[in-house]
Structures are given as structure tokens and as C-alpha cells.
Amino acid sequence: MHTKRSRFRGGTGSMRTIASAMIVAAMLCCAGTNVVWAQATAQISGTVRDASGAVLPGVQVTATQTDIGTSRGTLTNETGFYALPNLPLGPYKVEASLVGFRTFAQTGIVLQVGSNPVVDVRMEVGQVAQVVEVQADVATIETRSVGVGTVIETQRVVDLPLNARQVTDLITLSGLAVRTGSSPGYNMDTGVNISVAGGTSYSVQYNLDGASHLDMYVGTNMPLPFPDALQEFKVVTSAQDASSGGHSAAAVNAVTKSGGNQLHGDVFWFLRNAAANARDAFAPKNDQLKRNQFGGTVGGALKKDKMFFFVGYQGTTTRQTPLDTTAFVPSIAMRSGDFSAYINPANGCPSAAAVRNIADGSGKLIFALSPAAVEISKRLPQSTDPCGRVSTGNPLHENRLQVPARLDYQLSERQTLFARYMVTRIQTKVPYDIRPNDVLTSTGYGADDTAQSLAFGHTYVFSPKLVNSVHISGNRVGANKLPAKYFGPADVGIKNLFGYIPQFTAMTGAGFSLGLPANFAISTTAMTNFGVNDDVTVVRGSHQFAVGASMNRGLLFTRSNAWAPGVMIFTGAIPNVGAIPGLGTPIVGTGAAITDFLTGRITSLHQANPNPENLTQNYFAAYLQDTWKATRKLTLNYGLRWSPFLPMQFTDGNVYTFSLDNFYKGVQSKVIPSAPP
Incomplete structure (x- = not known):
């Protein structure tokens, strides 16, 4: 019930043909609806005009990230248009200069995840040394993105009340999202089932820092950073462009915090205690809850204007002994x-x-x-x-920790690098080990779960009009659900019943239960996922082309024991x-x-045998799209995407997908020739 938080801060012609062909092609195909990559960045674009409204080509436009001092520049084309894609998130200042005109400067521009604000510039005649400065504290207008999304920024992430400070609860603030459940017991309990815009919970893509952050085993999210380490996230629904794919309902694009030139951070401690809680009406005594959540973050510069770091830690200890x-x-x-x-x-x-x-x-x-x-x-x-x-009642002794760390490096004016690693661990003691005089606690199980995610990003600016961005990622989840060890069937004289779980007997219905429903969760799971993608952005005239490809490989091993004990x-x-x-x-x-x-x-x-699965699945996709500013009031977004379905496969060669076409054709199994077609 008591909360303590403190913060510290210290100093330190042919184009028309291509466009027409793509428009026709776009009418014949359907793109996916969620952004898999490159949504950990944003872009600024606009048109530069003089006081009379005429467009100004050749204007030098520079966007400077004010908290770290890095900048990116470009020149307006013959239509006065400019675009600065793949910009890191944060506060920006946009400047425009041209001989014979006063320098234009606009501050207060904040780039959020996946945003595409339009910053139009109107320049006045005068000397370059003269500056016309505009403070933009109002929201900028987006006219180049066809998706509908809701951004949950860092202030709301930290300030809004959250049960156990799980940021996934904030996804439902998007308006179209409804929580439908949690991850199954055999996986990490950090995942949530959320339906967005009427889609299934498995139709939501989760990304962290531009890399996939999805648990391929259950189709939900891997652990997201705790509130103090999360910069913001965006829930994107509705129509998307061709760079999207994989999941049809929505995408949740989250970004971890990064360092800056100033040293900054915070420490926190949250406490929940049974002394301040009412007793459950159906329990003979209080549940003795003691829950402490503590940690902190720190970020800063290892080299001013060049290399920045951010690291955080959150620990959670929970002790509870209910009799409910x-x-x-x-x-x-x-x-x-x-x-x-x-x-x-x-x-x-x-x-x-x-x-x-x-x-x-x-x-x-x-x-x-x-x-x-x-x-x-x-x-x-x-x-x-x-x-x-x-x-x-099953007592709870649980320890959790999460450590996110990020490094950003401005290698040169043309190159930027980032690396991020995060580990989340959950250790839950077996309830029967806590209360061995009550065998009814065998209905619960323990856990030793670890999730790790790693992402690298490299952005290279070949020219003000050509930018390439590469992401490499790896995710791993190891979930081990631990059974109680009390007595097996043979220990009490039950004959001819072999349970695959030692010292474990499962029964229910006689007014009490032993080992049930723990048996459905007791399992071992190891999920590993590797991905790489490349995205290229080219600005030509009033067109902004994007082309890219992504590859992903998932490996899954699991052994479940749902009915194995009998x-x-x-x-x-x-x-x-x-x-x-x-x-x-x-x-x-x-x-x-x-x-x-x-x-x-x-x-x-x-009773059934233990169920082992050893699966692999590959994913590949490529896309081509164009954002065309046809007129001052009309922007078209169209493209093509190729994303073939590649089924999961057992490592012994079996295909883990039923083919209705082969069934109708009577195709015989080559693995089991005696099986019916």
C-alpha cells in the first residue's frame, strides 16, 4: 500500500507508369494489417513554400534530436517536398535554410512510435542569419499513414495504476481491444490474450524496438519491459501498408527507453501487505500477503553526442498463504x-x-x-x-526479476547502431514444498521460467534520399513447470497403474483433488526464434518508395504431461x-x-503418454510500396506484399499441417504406408 519513488538528474513520366502499375496491382491483392518491423522509428516530412505559396526546391532541411544532439538533413526536391525516414523517437527541432530567406526553426516536435507527422514550412524573405522560430506544442497532423492507432506514451505508462505493473493491461486503452484471458499454465504467465477489432487473440503481432516480440508457441506476447523502462507503445489497427504482414487484427509496437547526454534515472519501491487488506469472506484467516516490487533505472552518455546507455532492474517478491x-x-x-x-x-x-x-x-x-x-x-x-x-489453499512463494539494457551509438553522420538485451525470470516454489503437511496443495505447481530477447539495429543513410535499415533479433523462452512430489500409485497399494511423473497421483471428484489441475501444466518448453530483415526507403520527387524483406525461423521443443500420470x-x-x-x-x-x-x-x-513435440517453422516475406503525394490534398499509399505460408514441420520430416487437397486425392503416407489415405 505504501509507495516510494525518487528521481535524479544531472548534467553532462516513368514514375507515373510505375505508380499506375502498383495501383492496379494493389487492387488485386490484400496486404496484411500489422507492422512487423521498422515501427520502432518514425519520420518527418513536409513541403517548403515561400510567403506567396510557391514551392521552394533545394532548401536544406535538418531535423535535430534535441536530447542527444544528433541530426539528419536533406534537400527539398523540385516540388518542395522533403522526407526524413527512420528517425529515432524523441524530441526534435526542424530547421530549414535557403539563401535569400530567413532560417525557419520549429521546436517542440515529439516523434512517437510509428508516427509520420507532416511539418510544412513557410519561409520569409530575409537573411539566413535571421531566424523565424515556431514552438509546436500541439499535435502534428499525419496525412501519410493509413493505419489507425493509439499511442500510450511514457507518462501514462508510469502514472496509470496497473495491477502488478503489467503494461499489457494498458493495451485495452486503445478502445478496440478487449482482454480475453491469460497465457495457458504451461507457458510464462506474462502473456495475455487480447482481441483487437474483433480479431482473435492470436492475430496480434507484438514488436519491441522494431523486432518481433512474439511467443510462437502460444501466439501471445513475450514479457514487455516494466513501466520505468518503457518509452511508449502504439496499438495499430485498421488498414496498413504493404510493409505489414503476419497477423491480421493489430500490432503492438513498443520501444524501450534509451540514454541521452544528461544522466537520468529513478528508483522505486511498491508494497502490498495483508495488514492493510480485508480478510476474504470465505477464508478462516487473512492470506498473509507480502508483496514487494522494487528497482530502478539509469541512462546517460558514455560519449557525449555519440554513445548512450540505458539499463534497468525490477525485482518482485511475493509471499502468500491463503486458506480460501x-x-x-x-x-x-x-x-x-x-x-x-x-x-x-x-x-x-x-x-x-x-x-x-x-x-x-x-x-x-x-x-x-x-x-x-x-x-x-x-x-x-x-x-x-x-x-x-x-x-x-496453495501458498505462493515467488521471485521475479527483469533486466533490460540498451546501447545506442552514433557511428557517424550516416550510420547509427543500437543493441538491446532483456531477460525476465520467474521462480515459483512448489506449494506442497511450502506446506508438506497438506497434500491437497499438490493441485498447484512450481515454475522456473526464463525469457530472453536480443535485438540489433543498423541504419545507414546513403544519401538524404536513400536510407537502409537492418534489424537482427533473437528470442528464447524456457518454461519449466514443476510438480509436487508426495506419493505415487504404487506407494499406496494401487496396482497396474504406471504414472509417468514420479511420486505423483492424480484424482478428483471425491470431495477433494490430488495433482489436478497441476497435471495439465506440468511440462518443459523451449522456444527459440531468430529473425532478420532489411528495409530500404527511397525518395524520388513526390514519391517515397519502400522495399524490404524479412526472414524468420522458429524452433520449438515441448513435453507435456496432461494425462500422463493417469x-x-x-x-x-x-x-x-x-x-x-x-x-x-x-x-x-x-x-x-x-x-x-x-x-x-x-x-x-x-491416461495418455507424455506428448513431446519438436517443431520448426520458417517465415519469409517481401514487399514493395509507394507513398505518393499526388496533390496538396491527396496522398496515396499502395503496394504489393508476398508472404507465402510455410507450415510447421516435425524434425523427423512430418508436416504438421493437414492437406485437404491431398486427402481428396487419396495421397498415401510415405512415412506410414499402411495408414489409410
Whole structure:
């Protein structure tokens, strides 16, 4: 409940033919709708005119990033148009100069992720030494982008209240986004399922610093930087240009903070404690929550105007011991077959009426007890309640850390480099290891998860009208879900049941559960993804051409154990089953799940082998597009994109995609020739 934050800061003709052909082609194809690369930058463009409104060619236009002192320049063409693509994010000053005119300077321009502001210039006759300065604190107009997007800038990221300071919660502020769930238990819990503009949660592309930041296993985001390390992000929906592709609903383009000439940073500490919380109405006592989130950031210059660094750290420790779940276990009396208190109507025990039908006048069961069930009952929490009621809950001991680091280098006036690395780790203790006297905590599981992402970027300005940008990225997620180790089927006398998870027994339905639903999460996953792309921007006359290509390779290994231990289910159902030839009449249910358990009557048993998968998938795309300022009031954006679907494959050669066409043609399997076509 208590929050403490402090900050510190210190000093230191043929063109028309090409365009027409591309317009026709664009009408015949559909481009994707999310930006995969190059959206960690922005651009400034506009037209320079004199006081009479006539265009001015040959004007020197320079954009200077005021916080680090780097600049980029170009000359206006014969139509007075200029464009400065692939600019880093941040505050800018735009200057325009031409002999015979006063120098024009506009400050207060802030470039946000993926923005394309138009900064038109009107120059007045005079001396170059004379400066006409304009302060632009209002939002600039974008007329060169066809997409619809919402930018969540750094101030809102830091100031808005966030549960556990997860910035993904802010994605829903875009207006078209709705959270539909979280990542499945077998993966890192930092991913979220978000539907944008009615699309599926797997139709959203996540990018960080211009590189893909997507977990290919579950189709959601990898961990994003904590609020103090995130510069901003943009949610882009609606129509996009040809440089987009891969996912149809939206793109979330995030950018980490970077250093500057001034040393800057902050430290923070957030605390949540059960002493300030109300007790859960259904829990016998407070959950003893103790949650601390702490860390800081620092950024600055290693070499003024040349090399800048930024690094951050966030640690989170959580301790919680809830008792918010009610279970029903066999009481000491029930373990000997005495259900006299259980069937007493005054106690209101569940299924008491059904148990009366299988008890004698003294309340003793008329069926013999299962030795294995009695042995399991001895290991359950003891209860003196007539119905066997107990309170339980899975305690939480969790440690998290995240470290993002970024380096930016202005190699020359023509070249810029950046490198960014981020690691996120989650370690959760197995609940049963925390509370070993309560085997009901076996329903929970532990975790040892690590996500790493690495990105390199290189931008080279060949000329004021030709810019090339290259990105190389690598992502890796290792998720290990750890089971409780308490007792296996053989330890309690259950025969002929082999569970693939040592010291693990799974059952449910008898008023309590063991190992369920933890069994669905217990797994090992390793996902690795490598990507490279190249984007070239060319300005010719009133046209801004872009051409690029990207390649991506994903590797996935996973081993899940959903049904591997063998799950015993007790329902008390009495099926209408007759005699089975050669086997006689099978044992049927007693009418109550708890007595089914004690007498060894399993309603159903679900078991399957562990499910290993070893997959690879490749992705390739290329595009060509043009942004054409046809008139002062009309800008056209059109292009072509080629992005073939390459299916996932098992490493042993099997294709992990069903071909309906081959099925209709009766194509026989070459791997299993005896299989039906």
C-alpha cells in the first residue's frame, strides 16, 4: 500500500507508369494489417513554400534530436517536398535554410512510435542569419499513414495504476481491444490474450524496438519491459501498408527507453501487505500477503553526442498463504466405514441421502473399504467435522526479476547502431514444498521460467534520399513447470497403474483433488526464434518508395504431461451396465463420490503418454510500396506484399499441417504406408 519513488538528474513520366502499375496491382491483392518491423522509428516530412505559396526546391532541411544532439538533413526536391525516414523517437527541432530567406526553426516536435507527422514550412524573405522560430506544442497532423492507432506514451505508462505493473493491461486503452484471458499454465504467465477489432487473440503481432516480440508457441506476447523502462507503445489497427504482414487484427509496437547526454534515472519501491487488506469472506484467516516490487533505472552518455546507455532492474517478491478453498475428505470415523455422523440430516453433508442407501442401521457401509483408499485417506488432512470439511489453499512463494539494457551509438553522420538485451525470470516454489503437511496443495505447481530477447539495429543513410535499415533479433523462452512430489500409485497399494511423473497421483471428484489441475501444466518448453530483415526507403520527387524483406525461423521443443500420470475420477454415478462376457458383472458406483473413493470404485480413468513435440517453422516475406503525394490534398499509399505460408514441420520430416487437397486425392503416407489415405 505504501509507495516510494525518487528521481535524479544531472548534467553532462516513368514514375507515373510505375505508380499506375502498383495501383492496379494493389487492387488485386490484400496486404496484411500489422507492422512487423521498422515501427520502432518514425519520420518527418513536409513541403517548403515561400510567403506567396510557391514551392521552394533545394532548401536544406535538418531535423535535430534535441536530447542527444544528433541530426539528419536533406534537400527539398523540385516540388518542395522533403522526407526524413527512420528517425529515432524523441524530441526534435526542424530547421530549414535557403539563401535569400530567413532560417525557419520549429521546436517542440515529439516523434512517437510509428508516427509520420507532416511539418510544412513557410519561409520569409530575409537573411539566413535571421531566424523565424515556431514552438509546436500541439499535435502534428499525419496525412501519410493509413493505419489507425493509439499511442500510450511514457507518462501514462508510469502514472496509470496497473495491477502488478503489467503494461499489457494498458493495451485495452486503445478502445478496440478487449482482454480475453491469460497465457495457458504451461507457458510464462506474462502473456495475455487480447482481441483487437474483433480479431482473435492470436492475430496480434507484438514488436519491441522494431523486432518481433512474439511467443510462437502460444501466439501471445513475450514479457514487455516494466513501466520505468518503457518509452511508449502504439496499438495499430485498421488498414496498413504493404510493409505489414503476419497477423491480421493489430500490432503492438513498443520501444524501450534509451540514454541521452544528461544522466537520468529513478528508483522505486511498491508494497502490498495483508495488514492493510480485508480478510476474504470465505477464508478462516487473512492470506498473509507480502508483496514487494522494487528497482530502478539509469541512462546517460558514455560519449557525449555519440554513445548512450540505458539499463534497468525490477525485482518482485511475493509471499502468500491463503486458506480460501473448502474440501471434503474422509474423517477419521469414515476411514473405518462409520458414516453415522455423515448421514445425520442435522449435519447437512453432501450426498448424505445416497450414502444412507448403502449403510446399515448403525451407519456402517455395507461395502468393504479399499486398502489403497484407506492408505490415501491417512495422508490427507485430518478432519473432525462430521462431513469431513477442511480449509486449504496453495501458498505462493515467488521471485521475479527483469533486466533490460540498451546501447545506442552514433557511428557517424550516416550510420547509427543500437543493441538491446532483456531477460525476465520467474521462480515459483512448489506449494506442497511450502506446506508438506497438506497434500491437497499438490493441485498447484512450481515454475522456473526464463525469457530472453536480443535485438540489433543498423541504419545507414546513403544519401538524404536513400536510407537502409537492418534489424537482427533473437528470442528464447524456457518454461519449466514443476510438480509436487508426495506419493505415487504404487506407494499406496494401487496396482497396474504406471504414472509417468514420479511420486505423483492424480484424482478428483471425491470431495477433494490430488495433482489436478497441476497435471495439465506440468511440462518443459523451449522456444527459440531468430529473425532478420532489411528495409530500404527511397525518395524520388513526390514519391517515397519502400522495399524490404524479412526472414524468420522458429524452433520449438515441448513435453507435456496432461494425462500422463493417469487421472482417476469419482462421481458416484451408477451406470446401467450388464454382465460382460468372460468378465462377469463389473463393479458399479455407490451413488456418492466419497464412498466410491473409499470402496475403490473408479468411475473413469484417463491416461495418455507424455506428448513431446519438436517443431520448426520458417517465415519469409517481401514487399514493395509507394507513398505518393499526388496533390496538396491527396496522398496515396499502395503496394504489393508476398508472404507465402510455410507450415510447421516435425524434425523427423512430418508436416504438421493437414492437406485437404491431398486427402481428396487419396495421397498415401510415405512415412506410414499402411495408414489409410
